[in-house]
Amino acid sequence: MRLVQRAPELPCGPQRTPARRRRHRCRLAQHALAHAAAALLALALLAGLLPPTSANRASGHDCPHGNILDMPDTTDCRRLLSKLSGAGCLPHYHAAVIQEEPEEACCRNAASFFDLQCHCWGSQFDHAAVAAVAAVDAACLHHAEQRSAEQQQQGQQQGQGEAAAAVGGIALTRLRQGQAQHGQHEQHAQQHAAQQQQQQQHPDIRLFVGVLSAGDRRDRRDAIRATWGTHPGAYRVRFFLGRPANETVFEAVRAEAVERRDMVVLGHITEHYHNITHQTLEVMRFAAADPAVTHVLKTDDDSYVHFDRLLHCLAGTYRERLFLGYIENPGGRPHRNTDHPWYVSREEWPEERFPPWAHGAGYVLTADLAAELAPGTAFAASEGGHLFKLEDIALAGWLEWAAQRRGFKVHLVVDKRFNYEGCRFGDLVSHYMKPEQLRCMWERQGHCKC
Structure with missing residues (x-):
């Protein structure tokens, strides 16, 4: 793979004329006002004037580190701002109107703004606009919490009134309530014990x-x-999607992202098999953005992760520069026959060999390797600045490129329990699993047929 040549820097332009100086001062004044508005919002958050909710995402701490070389089409983000403005939530893009009871449209579009990572594109949206949307989102979450508390209080009052009216059934009601509470407490205790046990066994492993x-x-x-997404050994689980071609499906995905808040939707990348490399790169970027992450597992939505065995495996191997999976080493040669289903042209991959690569059903990198890939290595290592269409080989190529130029060694650990052909008892990751099989594996602790 060849390094993409950097374009030469252009010389500075001529000195500004008086008219240009005035326009420049005007722009500086606008930026100063924007920063002042953002600072006021930050002071309000610190002073407790706004609730300390997830709307503080506007600070950008959850954005990927490094240079964002595949800048998205921000049409969706601008459309959300237009919707907020049309609903009366954001009349001037820089001034949030915190209503006593926010409209549903305001809350939905403000949440979508952050779920689509619109706040990460600082060159497209200034701080004041992002801060205004954050204020709307904070108000929505605050009022939602208030409504939930009120409904809970009303339910308690209603239950007390019914119990008082039905004097003859008081003892039975208390008995049932006691049984239900006992069951809930027992369930919570079991979950808490499992989390504590998991943390005690592997306290220093945080798997993204x-x-x-x-x-x-x-x-x-x-x-x-x-x-398996609820396993206490999962530090964080996120779903990464491209943009569906069907607009109805895309709207459903957007609604799901707002509801679940565990999805990353690449609105600028069309959903296609040859584009999943972009999704894989985004996994590495997100993991590298969290300093608490120690390991990154990339897997598919038809895989089952056996966390107990996987964490035990990670605890007994390298803690740095680790590339773990069902690794093909040597990596083989590209198929040059145009009739082959995995045909690769010389334009797509000029070399006559593939680097050692892991099958994409599941593989693990330590966080330091993810950080090597996050800032732009993937594009620099790619022919012509285009990501290779086969994501598992593409990632292996990025690692090899970075290791050669930065002078470090990648610890390749081959483990065939990353099963990419189905499932066997003892797997670390099982593949080609249907939703009902995932539930069976979870309920029966892996004792299910594929």
Whole structure:
């Protein structure tokens, strides 16, 4: 792979004329006002004038580090701002109107603004606009919490009134309530004990899980959310999607992203098999953006992750520069026959060999390797600045390129328990699993047929 040559820097332009100086001063004044508005919002948050909710995402701490070389089409983000303005929530793009009872449209579009990572594109939206949307989102979450508390209080009062009216059933009601509370307490205690046990066994492993998915696979995502995605060993689980070609499916994905808040939708990347490399790169960027992450697992939405065995495996191997999976080493040669289903042209991959690569059903990198890829290595290492269409080989190529130029060694650890052909008892990751099989594996602790 060849390094993409950097374009020469252009010489500075002529000195500004008086008219240009005035326009320049005007722009500086606008930026100063924008920064002042953002500072006021920050002071309000610190002073407790706004609730300390997830709307503080506008600070940008959840944005990927490094240079964003594949800048998205921000049409969706601008459309959300227009919707907020049309609903009366954001009349001037820089001034939020905090209503006593925010409209549903305001809350939905403000949440979508952050779920689509619009706040990460600083060159497109100034700080004041982002801060205004954050204020709307904070108000929505605050009022939602208030409504929930009021409904809970009303339910308690109603229950007390009914119990008082039905004097003869008081004892039975208390008995049932006691049984229900006992069951809930027991369930919470079991979950808490499992989390504590997991933390005691592997306290220094924080595994970020990036799951590649597609828009019409809600059933698979829900199955993961109900099964291995809830395992206490999963530090964080996120689904990464491209943009579905069908607008109806895309709207459903957007609604799901707002509801679940565990999805990253690349609105600028069309959903296609040859584009999943972009989703994989975004997994690495998100993981690298969180300093607490120690390991990154990339997997698919038809995979089952056996966390107990996987964490035990990670605890006994390299803690730095680790590339773990079912690795093909040597990596083989590209197929040059145009009739082959995995045909690769010389323009796409000029070399006559592939680097050692791991099958994409599941593989693990330590966080330091993810950080090597996040800032732009992927594009610099790619022929012509275009990401290679086969994501598992593309990632291996990025690692090899970075290791050669930065002078470090990648620890390749081959483990065939990353099963990319189905499932066997003892797997670390099982592949080609249907939603009902995921639930069976979870309920029966892996003792299910594929």
